[in-house]
Amino acid sequence: xxxxxxxxxxxxxxxxxxxxxxxxxxxxxxxxxxxxxxxxxxxxxxxxxxxxxxxxxxxxxxxxxxxxxxxxxxxxxxxxxxxxxxxxxxxxxxxxxxxxxxxxxxxxxxxxxxxxxxxxxxxxxxxxxxxxxxxxxxxxxxxxxxxxxxxxxxxxxxxxxxxxxxxxxxxxxxxxxxxxxxxxxxxxxxxxxxxxxxxxxxxxxxxxxxxxxxxxxxxxxxxxxxxxxxxxxxxxxxxxxxxxxxxxxxxxxxxxxxxxxxxxxxxxxxxxxxxxxxxxxxxxxxxxxxxxxxxxxxxxxxxxxxxxxxxxxxxxxxxxxxxxxxxxxxxxxxxxxxxxxxxxxxxxxxxxxxxxxxxxxxxxxxxxxxxxxxxxxxxxxxxxxxxxxxxxxxxxxxxxxxxxxxxxxxxxxxxxxxxxxxxxxxxxxxxxxxxxxxxxxxxxxxxxxxxxxxxxxxxxxxxxxxxxxxxxxxxxxxxxxxxxxxxxxxxxxxxxxxxxxxxxxxxxxxxxxxxxxxxxxxxxxxxxxxxxxxxxxxxxxxxxxxxxxxxxxxxxxxxxxxxxxxxxxxxxxxxxxxxxxxxxxxxxxxxxxxxxxxxxxxxxxxxxxxxxxxxxxxxxxxxxxxxxxxxxxxxxxxxxxxxxxxxxxxxxx
Numbered sequence: 001x002x003x004x005x006x007x008x009x010x011x012x013x014x015x016x017x018x019x020x021x022x023x024x025x026x027x028x029x030x031x032x033x034x035x036x037x038x039x040x041x042x043x044x045x046x047x048x049x050x051x052x053x054x055x056x057x058x059x060x061x062x063x064x065x066x067x068x069x070x071x072x073x074x075x076x077x078x079x080x081x082x083x084x085x086x087x088x089x090x091x092x093x094x095x096x097x098x099x100x101x102x103x104x105x106x107x108x109x110x111x112x113x114x115x116x117x118x119x120x121x122x123x124x125x126x127x128x129x130x131x132x133x134x135x136x137x138x139x140x141x142x143x144x145x146x147x148x149x150x151x152x153x154x155x156x157x158x159x160x161x162x163x164x165x166x167x168x169x170x171x172x173x174x175x176x177x178x179x180x181x182x183x184x185x186x187x188x189x190x191x192x193x194x195x196x197x198x199x200x201x202x203x204x205x206x207x208x209x210x211x212x213x214x215x216x217x218x219x220x221x222x223x224x225x226x227x228x229x230x231x232x233x234x235x236x237x238x239x240x241x242x243x244x245x246x247x248x249x250x251x252x253x254x255x256x257x258x259x260x261x262x263x264x265x266x267x268x269x270x271x272x273x274x275x276x277x278x279x280x281x282x283x284x285x286x287x288x289x290x291x292x293x294x295x296x297x298x299x300x301x302x303x304x305x306x307x308x309x310x311x312x313x314x315x316x317x318x319x320x321x322x323x324x325x326x327x328x329x330x331x332x333x334x335x336x337x338x339x340x341x342x343x344x345x346x347x348x349x350x351x352x353x354x355x356x357x358x359x360x361x362x363x364x365x366x367x368x369x370x371x372x373x374x375x376x377x378x379x380x381x382x383x384x385x386x387x388x389x390x391x392x393x394x395x396x397x398x399x400x401x402x403x404x405x406x407x408x409x410x411x412x413x414x415x416x417x418x419x420x421x422x423x424x425x426x427x428x429x430x431x432x433x434x435x436x437x438x439x440x441x442x443x444x445x446x447x448x449x450x451x452x453x454x455x456x457x458x459x460x461x462x463x464x465x466x467x468x469x470x471x472x473x474x475x476x477x478x479x480x481x482x483x484x485x486x487x488x489x490x491x492x493x494x495x496x497x498x499x500x501x502x503x504x505x506x507x508x509x510x511x512x513x514x515x516x517x518x519x520x521x522x523x524x525x526x527x528x529x530x531x532x533x534x535x536x537x538x539x540x541x542x543x544x545x546x547x548x549x550x551x552x553x554x555x556x557x558x559x560x561x562x563x564x565x566x567x568x569x570x571x572x573x574x575x576x577x578x579x580x581x582x583x584x585x586x587x588x589x590x591x592x593x594x595x596x597x598x599x600x601x602x603x604x605x606x607x608x609x610x611x612x613x614x615x616x617x618x619x620x621x622x623x624x625x626x627x628x629x630x631x632x633x634x635x636x637x638x639x640x641x642x643x644x645x646x647x648x649x650x651x652x653x
Contacts, residue, residue: 001108004149004356005097005115007090007129009068010172010200010323012036013353014097016105017361020445022156022354022474025100033349034100036093037065040079048096057264060237064089066201069173071132072125072554087132094136112140112365114356117587118169119145119176119483120194122540124554126587142363142370143586146171147178148480149355150321151187154346156358156474161185161396163316166301168334169352171322173199175297179304185396185475191308191509192483193300200324203290204243210289212239212258215279220269235275238265242277247286251326255282287329294330298337312339319343321351358474362394375476383463384455385414385431394471395441402451402468404435414461415454420447428454441472480585482510487541488579489548491523491642500642502539502546505581512585520577521645528565533558535643536579536593536604557604559593569598577644 002017011033016023027034029050039052040062047055056063064077070086077084094115101110117129126143133141147167155161161184169176178192208227216222216235226232242258249256260277267275305312318340320331325348335342363370375394381387390403404416418426418437426437431453441447446469453464487502505518526534536559540552565571578594593602 001101001105002111002357002360003098003101003113004353004358004360005094005113006146006149006350006353006356007068007093007115007117007132008033008036008171008322009066009174010036011349012093012097013350014101015350015353015357016101016108017357018105018108020443020472022357023105024350024353025097025104027100032347034093034096035065036068037063038079038089038092039063040082042080046092048092057234057238057241060234066173069197069201072122072128087128087135090129090132091135094133094138098136098138110138110140112142112360112363112370113138114142114144114149114360114363114370116146116149116352116356117143118171118174118194119147119178119192120174121145121587122484122552122554123486123538123587123589130586130588140365140370142360143588144356144359145176145178145189145192145480145483145587146321146352147176147180147192148187148189149352149359150319151178151180151182151189152355152358152475153351154317154319154343155182155185155187155396156354157346160316161475164190164310164314166305166315166318166338166340167321168297168301168318168325169321170297170325170330171199172201172324173197175199175300177297177301177304179308179310182475185473187475189481191304192481193304194483195296195300198293198297199322200247202293203247203324204240206289206293207243207247207258207286208236208239211279211281211285212243212277216275216277220273220275221271222269232267235265235267239277246281247327250281250283250286251328255280257281283329290329291333294333295337298333301334301338315340317341317343319346319351321346321348323349355475358476362473362476373471377468381464381466384461385453385464387431387453387464389451389466389468391439391468392470394473394476396473396475398441398472400439400441400470402437402439402449404431404437406431406433413456417452417454419450419452421449439470441470444472444474446471480512482506482508482512482514482583483587484508485541485543486583486589487539487546487551488518488520488644489537489539489642490520490644490646492646498642500548501646502541502548502551503646504541505538505579506583506589508543510583512583512587515580515582517578517580519647520579521647522571522573522575522577523643523645525573526559526561526565526571528561528569529567530561532561533643534571535559537642538589557591559602564602565598569600571595571597574645576647 004015006013013033014025016025027049034049035053037052039047039055062080064079067077067086067089077089115133146169150167151165161182164181167178175198176194179190181188181190227236238260242260246256246258258277258279262274262276265275269275318334331342362373364373377391377393379389386407388405392400414431415428416431417428422442424440439449449468451466453461455461485504485508486506487504489500490503491498492501493499526532536557538555540554542551575597579591581591583589591604
């Protein structure tokens with residue numbers, strides 16, 4: 001069994017690929033999705049899913065949600081008096097999903113698991129997701145971008161396997177758009193764009209600020225900004241739940257009520273009047289509040305279409321993914337603004353997990369990471385006749401072609417017949433030259449065929465007869481692109497006039513997996529046996545912006561004198577450092593540092609994360625970070641010396 005997990009901000013889902021069939025494993029309450037919420041009671045018992053979500057109103061301090069938006073940061077998640085990391089919270093959700101799969105599959109062994117991530121996730125966030133998966137007990141785990149998984153799912157469900165699709169992925173916390181092309185069911189991502197902090201939760205915040213908070217202030221004796229006070233935190237939580245219920249109601253009706261009774265709220269205002277919610281809203285009311293945010297997503301859709309040389313009429317379909325994309329307003333705006341057909345048959349809540357499960361089956365799994373299964377087999381057999389067999393091992397169609405090529409002197413005296421598991425046959429065919437035999441694939445998954453070569457006497461020639469297997473897959477991912485530019489901070493300029501600049505290591509859009517090498521020079525001397533370090537600082541580099549201070553720092557690798565060099569060894573300033581890098585299609589980096597001066601190759605299996613790479617830029621904490629940065633910008637600033645220097649005319653292979 002292979003698993004696909006959609007680890008979402010608001011909801012998660014798990015789908016299994018079992019014996020050639022896709023199966024959605026439901027949550028304990030029977031729902032298709034599992035709310036990504038954790039509740040811990042006063043005795044320490046943990047609950048994940050709807051039972052935890054239902055406690056959000058009654059016991060908000062005992063509940064954690066929305067932690068996916070904090071992945072890769074050091075922002076703690078408070079549950080009662082405990083502090084959890086975002087990775088620990090995500091691990092609890094993953095454990096629950098695995099338990100669902102184990103229960104409903106009868107305990108089938110898990111061959112490999114693929115977890116989806118937003119296309120805008122960087123190295124730091126991807127590493128955090130893998131860390132959560134391993135903490136949940138998964139040892140064979142890989143990642144895939146959510147738009148890629150969605151594309152695989154829509155191709156799998158479509159009778160037409162060819163076309164260009166726009167994947168519109170609006171989740172609880174992030175927005176991604178991807179342009180993908182499918183040829184014969186093989187999906188290639190042409191380009192992607194994303195906004196990390198735009199999703200259903202941002203819509204809820206807008207609705208609260210524009211509609212609910214003013215109504216409460218007008219109808220009750222409350223402080224102007226009561227939502228910032230601990231005293232009224234429960235009221236804010238109740239309000240957001242009422243907003244979410246109203247949004248769901250508006251998906252099927254033109255009007256709804258943002259409602260919570262006095263018994264639900266259980267609070268009084270400054271005049272001791274009982275507080276309640278009773279706000280009638282329409283689709284137009286909500287549209288007025290969130291329209292500009294939806295327009296921002298549509299503008300990104302237009303950009304990705306135009307930037308890649310397409311016109312709206314070239315796009316086969318828009319595929320909406322994620323809970324908020326079910327809103328009629330969004331689907332109407334997509335249709336009207338882009339004039340492209342919007343896919344209506346795919347479940348936006350489970351499609352990503354389905355695509356991830358399909359992708360998981362297409363991989364060869366080992367203890368560290370997965371690689372693509374071979375898609376073609378070519379075999380030469382020798383005996384009474386010399387033959388070359390050539391056939392695809394994985395297809396998305398209902399037929400496959402077996403090519404049989406004899407040597408020039410071996411034609412006309414032998415026959416070949418291929419039979420399938422159901423007894424179907426290609427018929428007995430004379431080998432009088434190159435042949436192309438059609439194999440009928442009768443079911444999804446592995447289809448086994450027996451190839452029998454006979455001589456003039458009609459008896460099988462044992463050394464030439466064999467069994468071959470062709471897998472019929474719903475779809476496959478042919479190419480996954482690098483979703484951001486990974487760069488290294490370097491020092492350039494003459495002595496006394498040095499400045500720090502970023503050098504791209506892996507450019508955005510590079511097809512993954514990829515590998516190469518790049519040369520640098522040491523910016524300082526490092527001696528063995530000392531506590532000093534030589535740092536490689538990594539950044540998520542914005543297009544055309546090479547100033548490190550204007551880009552996101554995502555981690556360091558540190559060569560340490562005390563552990564990486566022997567006493568007496570030395571890396572001199574200016575010494576050549578050759579970085580051999582590999583970026584998996586997980587989006588995770590590994591590299592070696594070759595040091596010719598001392599004849600050493602030092603392995604750097606993963607980044608060492610640093611405090612600066614773990615800052616949370618969301619909400620109140622993000623405001624504090626921005627304020628501190630602005631204040632710091634008014635003061636004179638010192639540019640730290642980079643630990644590595646750029647080599648002009650660097651090599652890349």
